[in-house]
Amino acid sequence: MVSSGVWAESIPLAKAHDLKEVPTVASLPTAASAPESMKSALQKINYLGSAPCSYKQTPMAAHFELHIEQGPHLVSAGQRVGVVTAVQAYRWYRLNITGRDSHTGTTAFEHRADALYAFSRMMVRAREVAASHGCLASVGIVEAKPGSVNTVPGLVSCTLDVRGPENEAVAVVDAQLRTDFDAIAAEEGKGIGKPCRVEWILDLDSPAVNFHPDCIGCVQQSGEAVVADAGRDSGKSLVRTIMSGAGHDSVFTSKRVPTSMIFIPCKDGLSHHPEEFSSADNCATGASVILQAVVRYDRNRFT
């Protein structure tokens, strides 16, 4: 999504080029000694290119995007095509929880400012709060320092991903978690007068997006036509409108040009996993729908 962000001028080109790979234990021992930048990685594979990445200099009339659903609705209902009308709101944060390193064998619980224990309580609380507002909250990356079996960690850094169908719900969860995390931090370490502290850095704030009705209409009509062409009687019931839980390039393009998306079913609704799978038949359906949607939209532009 970085490239579409640059194209939409939502992300400065220099900032995109300077993004670094996330160093994780998973990337050891093959990782380079220093994290690689986006620009250097693009150069290595000859993808840096020379076309200006901007909606002004390299314009599009509209944007259509084909994707697996990454969720269970189509596959559970036996439906073939999702007409994506919207993308839920999400915010990405980095959190730094600071306590105090101490010895695991000689430091009583009441004398600890255990940043990892505080993190654990925060993560449990995050799910409670998000669920109570119909939202999601997830931690994908966590690092504890100094990283020794007999040292209580004094520093934890983690990501936090909060999502919800409406901007307001995400804002409410954000505010509630800030209050609750502060309270958890204040409790851990109060016995030594050095309570934990938690710092929030907002990396990305992506409000809910509603796609363009003209594009949605083209996808809907194309989906119905493709399913009908495939000789399936109950055409309408095999096509449904759907909201995307994940972010996509279409979030950025929709800021500049009419946009919509097509979803096709995927096995178990699974993505970001080696078992992610869509059948060739479903992929072909998706390709036909996006082709027809583009042609339909283009025809409408000149009539």
Added chain:
Amino acid sequence: MVSSGVWAESIPLAKAHDLKEVPTVASLPTAASAPESMKSALQKINYLGSAPCSYKQTPMAAHFELHIEQGPHLVSAGQRVGVVTAVQAYRWYRLNITGRDSHTGTTAFEHRADALYAFSRMMVRAREVAASHGCLASVGIVEAKPGSVNTVPGLVSCTLDVRGPENEAVAVVDAQLRTDFDAIAAEEGKGIGKPCRVEWILDLDSPAVNFHPDCIGCVQQSGEAVVADAGRDSGKSLVRTIMSGAGHDSVFTSKRVPTSMIFIPCKDGLSHHPEEFSSADNCATGASVILQAVVRYDRNRFT
């Protein structure tokens, strides 16, 4: 403690040499591309040596060890010398919690097998269980994979350090945590019929150690003498017996020869932290006590 473990023939030399540094995010970006072995690290600093590391070929008559307390008792009570009579029991484990990677934005909580969420619940539970049995439980190292902001982690590996004054208490906490962690794992992912699993690997089981009465006596007498020599009237009250919460080389040597330890006060009881500190005066007291203890013990051997 690895070297004393080899000396006591509790740890095979080859196993010690083959130990690898723990790769952590904290060691990036300066870490070598492959984790370094103990043997290679010793060679690099010319510490590999040629003297046989064995209590049989390189014997000692007794072992005394001087250390900062790493706890708050001496400094809180204004005492000068701790006569260490015992070391609490401890066990070190590695835990692997296996769930399923999934997308943070499209996977409802009830469809997740979030290994990091399960970890967090386990860590909160570990403190409750340990505290209720007068024990400690701590996590020093944690890794979550695959390590991406918008992927629910399907694998968490962590250490667990459980300690208590008696072997029995540690065994009870061990058994309770295995039951409770299994229950937490079973709950996370049950909505997709793929509950998390938790695997325990016991890396070290160090039963409680009682030091040798002859050595304890020498440290006690020497502590009282040194404190009295320093012109402090209330000699006895400045010296106390104490149990060590941390493991030390003396745990291993005590298996083969009479052993005891001397503790001196340290600032805030803090160790494994940059602010760890003992005054020059306290260090000098400790050095005098260990010297006198060795001389006393040696004199007793030949009378």
